[in-house]
Amino acid sequence: MTHTPHSSGAGQPVLVNPHDRAVPLLTVEALREAEVAAQSALPAHTLMARAGAAAAHFLREQLAHAPSWASDKPVWFAAGPGNNGGDALVVATELHRAGVAVEVCMPVEVKPDDARWALAEARAAGVHIASSVPASFDAYGWLVDGMFGIGLARGLEGVFAELAERLSARARSHGHVLSLDVPSGLDSDTGNVVGSGPAVRATHTVTFIAAKPGLYTGVGRDYAGSVAIAPIGIDTEDTPGAVRLNAPSLFVAALPARDFGTHKGTFGTLAVVGGDTGMCGAPILAARAALLTGAGKVHVGFLGSDAPPYDPPHPELMLHAAARLALDATDAVAAGCGMGGSASARQLVDAILRLRAPVLFDADALNLVARDEALAAHVAQSATARGAPCVLTPHPLEAARLLGCDTAAVQRDRLAAARTLAARYAAVAVLKGSGTVIAAPDGRVAVNPTGNAGLATGGTGDVLGGMIGALLAQRLPPYEAALAGVYLHGLAADTLCAQGDGPAGLTAGELAPVVRKLMNRLFYAPSYAA
CATH class of the missing domain: 3.40.1190.20 (Ribokinase)
Structure with missing residues (x-):
């Protein structure tokens, strides 16, 4: 499905389709700087709330056009212990409040302050949260990877490695696997799998603030699938020294005119x-x-x-x-x-x-x-x-x-x-x-x-x-x-x-x-x- 920019009530685009756009591709360092600068001027938890709302918007659109086997079943979430898990919890809460059946698997309880806020909101809303991993995904439609985001320092292990392999297998067999920000286990700067792997091979990725180089080079293109950008109100267009996604706007002005008088x-x-x-x-x-x-x-x-x-x-x-x-x-x-x-x-x-x-x-x-x-x-x-x-x-x-x-x-x-x-x-x-x-x-x-x-x-x-x-x-x-x-x-x-x-x-x-x-x-x- 093609995603054109959608706007939130605040006038910010919810989702941007990077197709044919020379969007900036930001490193982890640049993303952290942009995030810190934005948070200083915003109420607590605003960015996580916006990220979750954007990903929920994406899933609602997908559910509206999905085959019945995917749209009539609950959306299942894998939530990690950090802020990526917090994003997953916000998405689940948004969908639950919209009347969509959801279930969250959180093997390790989230730790950062923003993620703890998201967990409290999810529990208050009545979102079903379990620590155990289901034996089968047959009862679910869309599966959402919210285990680990940018800046992962070591390869996935234990239950998270198992989940990455199972989510990847589901993506290959049935599709409908969404990663939040970046596929868990993928280095967002280089497009390589972190450590000895594995990483989630998703069919779709909603990435926050800006796109990342690792989503488009190395094995990243295979793991990220179709990418949509959720800017969440942060303007990164003029980030100094940013890598760009190649697009006609970068070279079309240099092409020669084909006038009648040429030879x-x-x-x-x-x-x-x-x-x-x-x-x-x-x-x-x-x-x-x-x-x-x-x-x-x-x-x-x-x-x-x-x-x-x-x-x-x-x-x-x-x-x-x-x-x-x-x-x-x-x-x-x-x-x-x-x-x-x-x-x-x-x-x-x-x-x-x-x-x-x-x-x-x-x-x-x-x-x-x-x-x-x-x-x-x-x-x-x-x-x-x-x-x-x-x-x-x-x-x-x-x-x-x-x-x-x-x-x-x-x-x-x-x-x-x-x-x-x-x-x-x-x-x-x-x-x-x-x-x-x-x-x-x-x-x-x-x-x-x-x-x-x-x-x-x-x-x-x-x-x-x-x-x-x-x-x-x-x-x-x-x-x-x-x-x-x-x-x-x-x-x-x-x-x-x-x-x-x-x-x-x-x-x-x-x-x-x-x-x-x-x-x-x-x-x-x-x-x-x-």
């Missing part, structure tokens, strides 16, 4: 460089994607000896031996796909770094930079000479090589890894994966919400490189080019899956035609009546 030169010339012997398909995929993402002209430079003379599906592409490609006559270069690690490839990367044109490095170009200190230094230095940073598009293993660590270290904190890459190489870093992180050397960071498991197949990274390269050729600034490319790449996969063409069996070559349709539909549709 192919208006939209730039891209060179796609790579394709050592036996790997010529990679740059072809990238080049086709660049063509369909709107580049005016696309050249392909092959290092290998088995390059095709032309591309039959797209004879518009101009194919060359890499050594004969006039790179200094191009508006942008995307290099690395299928490039290999030869001495010739290394020399070509060094030559590309001397160009004034915007540069994207992917795949083998990144591996060459990672193992060559001189090239690595040149990447950072070239940003100054060029007046713009390179764009680096590593997957986690390539990022680990660039950072001199292992993949696990990258995945433990994807935002920190992307920021470090951006700072170390003075580049725009695109750390691919679930919830791709885009970080600029000036400190801007975004997490991408589009894409799915259909992208977990060979060649999709080449397509992304070609797309971002095409946007660089169209003179988008590097950060905006990366944001737009990543967003549209993921949205194309989402569109294909919605049509039944994925996630299983989706191929890289299917993405670019959908990207073309999305770009034209979203950004270039005529503004006048036909």
Whole structure:
């Protein structure tokens, strides 16, 4: 169900749908600061009351549209010992007063002052509260996870670990599992499971004050399900240095106009460089994607000896031996796909770094930079000479090589890894994966919400490189080019899956035609009546 903003009596939105909105994603530290500042000006328990009211509003809407097996049965709550348990108690009390049957399981009695207030309110209202866990959830419709929220320091244990596993199993089999604020056991900053796990894998999350990075990257997207934001009267829009959820508003203004008076030169010339012997398909995929993402002209430079003379599906592409490609006559270069690690490839990367044109490095170009200190230094230095940073598009293993660590270290904190890459190489870093992180050397960071498991197949990274390269050729600034490319790449996969063409069996070559349709539909549709 789609959630548009709803307003409370005080004029504050109860629920905000983050879809296509560049909402801030706040860390635990920033959330604590916002909460403390707000509480100082409010009566006691106000924020918990608002949070509970917002989540109750969400559940009432869901119950109104749920199948009878879910709407006609009691809503069951798992309440933890902290303030997340207090939130659950407020939600249960609100629903009970609205005539909805509820039951609360509180294995350990809540401790903080706000939560104790919520417990007293629930008891006064007559909410059924038990300490024992039911043997089966068959008697209940919606299940609500209110065990642990942000800032959890250790993995779930004992009865709470058991409940997390059972709630997750119910979500997989029947759906209708709601987590309050964050799924219990999930690190809201990193999107990883805390400790050795487990964590609740919910179908829906109502998150309070603001969305969190961990709901959108790492395994967080799988665990959080569909996310709605309950701001509870706290304005976080202008939080300094906040990570943003990637959305068209961050890049649409940078897209070139498609006026009648434009020509192919208006939209730039891209060179796609790579394709050592036996790997010529990679740059072809990238080049086709660049063509369909709107580049005016696309050249392909092959290092290998088995390059095709032309591309039959797209004879518009101009194919060359890499050594004969006039790179200094191009508006942008995307290099690395299928490039290999030869001495010739290394020399070509060094030559590309001397160009004034915007540069994207992917795949083998990144591996060459990672193992060559001189090239690595040149990447950072070239940003100054060029007046713009390179764009680096590593997957986690390539990022680990660039950072001199292992993949696990990258995945433990994807935002920190992307920021470090951006700072170390003075580049725009695109750390691919679930919830791709885009970080600029000036400190801007975004997490991408589009894409799915259909992208977990060979060649999709080449397509992304070609797309971002095409946007660089169209003179988008590097950060905006990366944001737009990543967003549209993921949205194309989402569109294909919605049509039944994925996630299983989706191929890289299917993405670019959908990207073309999305770009034209979203950004270039005529503004006048036909």
